[in-house]
Amino acid sequence: MIEFGHGTHVGLRRTRNEDTYYAGASLGLFLVADGMGGHQHGEVASALVRDAVVDLVGQGHSLIEAVHGAAERLLAHTRHSFDVLPMGTTIAVLRIIGDGYEVAWVGDSRVYLWKKELRQISHDHSLVQALVEAGQLDPAQAAQHPQRNVLTQALGVTAIEQLHIGMARGQLESGMGFLLCSDGLTEGVSDASIARTVARTDLAAQECVDQLLLGALDSGGDDNITVLLVRSS
Numbered sequence: 001m002i003e004f005g006h007g008t009h010v011g012l013r014r015t016r017n018e019d020t021y022y023a024g025a026s027l028g029l030f031l032v033a034d035g036m037g038g039h040q041h042g043e044v045a046s047a048l049v050r051d052a053v054v055d056l057v058g059q060g061h062s063l064i065e066a067v068h069g070a071a072e073r074l075l076a077h078t079r080h081s082f083d084v085l086p087m088g089t090t091i092a093v094l095r096i097i098g099d100g101y102e103v104a105w106v107g108d109s110r111v112y113l114w115k116k117e118l119r120q121i122s123h124d125h126s127l128v129q130a131l132v133e134a135g136q137l138d139p140a141q142a143a144q145h146p147q148r149n150v151l152t153q154a155l156g157v158t159a160i161e162q163l164h165i166g167m168a169r170g171q172l173e174s175g176m177g178f179l180l181c182s183d184g185l186t187e188g189v190s191d192a193s194i195a196r197t198v199a200r201t202d203l204a205a206q207e208c209v210d211q212l213l214l215g216a217l218d219s220g221g222d223d224n225i226t227v228l229l230v231r232s233s
Contacts (some may be wrong), residue, residue, distance in 0.1 A: 002096060004030065004230045005206030009211050011184055012221030019182045020043030020050050022182060028096035029057050032109050032226050036154065037087035045087040047100075048074055053093060063095045063104045067155075067165050071106075074156035078176040078220035080179040088157035092122055092180045093229060100226035101178070102169035107154050115178035121168050123152035147181050161215070172232050177205075180228040185212060198229065205229045 010017040019034035019201050033049050035042030046171060051068035061069065070091070090107025097139060103121060104201075105219060107128075111122040118144045123129070127150040128142040153164055177198055183193075185194070189212060197203075210229045216225040 001233045002028070002230060003205045003233060004228065005204065005209035006030075006228045007206075008224065009184075009213050009217065009221070009227040011224050014224055016043060018046060018225045019224040020046040020072055021052055021180075021226050021228055022050050023228055023230075024054070027054070027057055028228050029093070030095075030178070030180055030228050031091060031093035032180045032182055032228060033089045033091045034107065034109050034184075034226070035087070035089040036157075037070075037085060041087035042089065044077075049091055049155055050075060053091070057095065063093060063102050064127040064165055064167055066233050067091060067093065067104050067106065068160075068163070071155040071158075071163055072160060072190075075160065086157060088092060088154035088171065090151070090182070091155060093230075094151070094178050094180060096103060096172060096230070096232075099172050100169065102173050102232060104166065105159075105166045106163070107151050108149070109122065109182050110180070112179040112181075112191075112194070112198075114179065114195075114198045115173070115175070118198060120191070123166050125164070125166070126151055129204070135204060155198045158164060165198055176232045178228075178230045178231075181212075182226040183231055184223035184225035185216050187223060188216040188221070188225075205231050 033046035047216035049070040049132030090109040092109035105122040108124040131137040
């Protein structure tokens, strides 16, 4: 049995919500996309990629094929647009198939796994993460770095031949949970606080999502916020 909750909020500083998401039990597909580009381009990019991934998975493509295909569709859309402004989006996506799961990501929208503790299983495609891995920053410095939102990979921005799609898979177990979110959550709410909410088995998944959204708003709501929580029972 799969239980899930989902929600998005424009936040308290933005006029538009460039985040989008999909939560579909029939496909076992859950995704978050955080668009960028300004002048409504972020909204277009994230929605186009969402629809492309849903379409391609529905046609029987693998998750990585679907993300790759969505990137190609977004780049083609940009090439055929008369507007010279670039548009791009992150993606974090989960697919549950039978007793297994797989996740894929590009950018800094995240996938966390809950199994008695919270663990980030995605890997930020960001400048500060690259600096952390190179030993030039520690994680505490990275969290406060002025360039922490600079991405090294994004759909629609990164050329197809240079696109690196992160991927992980595993066996689904009872009591396991997955949290997918845009950086509007992780910029305002600590991993420890997220873990405390996700651990609340007395709350429904939707109630946990609502609490996380409120937590991000309480911390300032500087960005759009999107959260999906998927639980296996």
